[in-house]
Amino acid sequence: MSRGSTITAGPPAPGTLAGMEIRRVGTSGLRVSSVALGTMTWGRDTDEHEAAEQLKVFLEEGGTLLDTAATYSGGVAEEVIGAMLGQVADRDEVVICSKAGVRDGRVDASRGALLDGLDATLARLGTDHLDLWLVQAPDPGTPLSETVSALTYAVRSGRTRYVGLSNHPAWQTARVATLLEAEKVPMTGVEMEYSLLQRGVERELLPAAQDLGIGLLAWSPAGRGVLSGKYRRSVPADSRAASPHLRGFVEPYLNDRARGVVEAVATAADGLGRAPIEVALAWVRDAPGVASAVVGARTPAQLRGTLAADDLQLPEEIRTALDEVTEPATGYPERRG
Incomplete structure (x- = not known):
């Protein structure tokens, strides 16, 4: 298996702090930074001023993918991004990925709901197109062929x-990829949770995506913040686990297995003289198969700390040790024994 195809980015532009690696998403022509800036908290826990500072930091580090x-925040995150386009960043400086298919707390991947959602997203962002558009969650009530018709129309209409x-x-991913291929509209990317605390994608999804030429965007590479080590002793009052609306997001990883x-x-971070979150992100x-790892931060300072991993290449012995400690359980049919 190979990592997302890399592109030589050239020297950093004047005033930048680093030249983040630029990669292709799968076998497509879409190019993105190896780390993406997530905006789940924008417009709620992260106000517009902090969001603007985060974007400035991200761009300075050579990042491109938003x-x-x-x-996210009921659409306010997209509005915040829209307000910054032309102010903090020009539209052609960023690659924008957004998702649709959930509204009013209900999954709805029907053609009408998806296309209505896409038009609303474009209006909030103040742009005429997205670079990458994803269906956010499976909808058992809508045939995959109908969902595919919306994806196809969205591309053909620009x-x-x-x-x-x-x-x-994995089976839905492969099926949708097949249906899209018949329409001459290839599937480009999948966005999945992937971290040392959640390696489930390795069983079927990741091998399928690589075989199909689809790139992986990995959300929550720091294990929903738990791999930062902030919860080793207690739950900080200003952390996500202490937040009423994010507590349930973090709690699944506050257990004995996760602590190990x-x-x-x-331990790996101490040996390298780096922060735990840098090790988790670099892994x-x-x-x-990973095209980009999606990171989020509440403050610009937190983002700088996360992006400090840009120059970290894990020694093979450390990567192997972490692989062994966190190896996901597999069995039939993924593996026969």
Whole structure:
């Protein structure tokens, strides 16, 4: 298995702090930075001023990919991004990925709901197209062929350049890719949770995506913040686990198994003289098949700390040790024994 195809980015532009690696998403022509800036908290926990500072930091580090969704802060995250286009960043400086298919707390990947959602997203962003548009979650009530018809129309009408899925199982990913191929609209990317605490994509989804030429955008590479080590002793009052609306997001990884992984990451970080979150991010960013790792931060200072991993290449013995500690359980039919 190979990592997302890399592109030589050339020297950093004047005033930049680093030249982040630029990669192709799968076998497509879409090029993105190896780390993406997530915006899930923008417009709620992160106000517009902090968001602007985050974007400035991200661009200075050579980042290009902005990840958002119609559901983030009820659409306000997209509005915040839209307000910054032309102010903090020109439209052609950023690659924008957004997601649709969930509205009013209900999954709806029907043709009408998806296309209505896409038009609303474009209006909030103040742009005429997305670079990558993803269906956010599986909808058991809508045939995949209908969902595919919306993706196809979105590309052909110019509303998005590339399409894909988020949080879908491998069989649906392969089926949608096949249906799109018949329409001459290839699937470009899938966005899935992937970290040392969640390696489920390795069983079927990631091998399928690589075989189909689809790139992986890995969300929550720091294990929903747990791999930063901030929860080793207690739950900080200003953390996501202490937030009423994000507590449930973090709690699945506040258990004994996760604590063992956190300690392994912390030990590796101590040996390298780096922060645990840098080790966690570097492991995902450079994993086979990953085009970009999506990181989020509440403040610009937190983002700078995360992006400090840009120059970290994990020694093979450390990567192997972390692989062994966190190896996902597999069995039939993925593996016969």
